[in-house]
Amino acid sequence: MRYSHRLSDAVHVLAYIDIYHDGNLSSTAIAASVESNPALVRRLMVALRRAGLLTTQQGTAQPRLTRDPAAISLLDVYQAVEEDGRLLHVDDKTNLQCIVGRNIQETLRTAYDEVQQAAEAKMARITLASLIKTIWTREHEKRAAEEDSSR
């Protein structure tokens, strides 16, 4: 399948807004960082706004997080931007004349629910704040390494 980057891009947008909160937060500027286009960023922001993670104001480039990054989980973002929100998908076109075809859909749905629950529990424990912290940690490591190699 073709892989969706919606979650990754949405986290990127939120991190960008937090980190560059005093800089240029236009959809064009953000799109440059995501290496995508402004319309995609705006569409993502619509979803994030609907989920109550973000406020925007038409006409001004001032998106703002509605709450502290520590109170925004990866799960919040995931559910905001992934319509379906399912990691695994049941084939709902099976032959009902067959024992397997007649019962496998509900069987798999139950099993997939368990997997989903495990994944979401983990996602709920990863916050935007922790991700941003990691971004900074890696950034400082890179700067230190750069410093080191130029000596």
Next chain:
Amino acid sequence: MRYSHRLSDAVHVLAYIDIYHDGNLSSTAIAASVESNPALVRRLMVALRRAGLLTTQQGTAQPRLTRDPAAISLLDVYQAVEEDGRLLHVDDKTNLQCIVGRNIQETLRTAYDEVQQAAEAKMARITLASLIKTIWTREHEKRAAEEDSSR
């Protein structure tokens, strides 16, 4: 994204082979149950065979599970048929000139790994045997309900 049914279909194939082990196990017959086509079934069986879950013999319709269904986990099947095997996908095209774009890829990769690990741990605990058992349970429930309503 367009959803892949490879995992669901692969489980279907394995369950079918186990349940109808004395019946017609041709790719055509299995395809009828999956409501798909023989080539798809054969392609899935190639993957399952490569993963050591199945043996087949060219010319004969005799696929066989290589081990007890209790020793085959959903994770085994998942890893057999999903090439990539990743539930979440990092956008690897970000602007390296930007603090976020330069560090978010590895950051998200680490986070996604944790989620993946949680999901896989759950998948490892779901066996083909338990799925087949559920299929039978639901089948018997349906038959009982049928019996009930016709009285």
Next chain:
DNA sequence: ATCAGTTGTAACATATAGAGTAACATTAGA
């Protein structure tokens, strides 16, 4: 009041992967 810049939104184009289909060489068993 006007204007430049921006968001909100829709419509359309493009690229890609999953699935469908067809074909055929190879093999097994009758």
Next chain:
DNA sequence: TCTAATGTTACTCTATATGTTACAACTGAT
């Protein structure tokens, strides 16, 4: 030898994630 099956490839079809373009509505500055 014949039939039916698998193994494999090539091609088509289709859904959808993303890219692109366009424009109305809105904001703040001049």
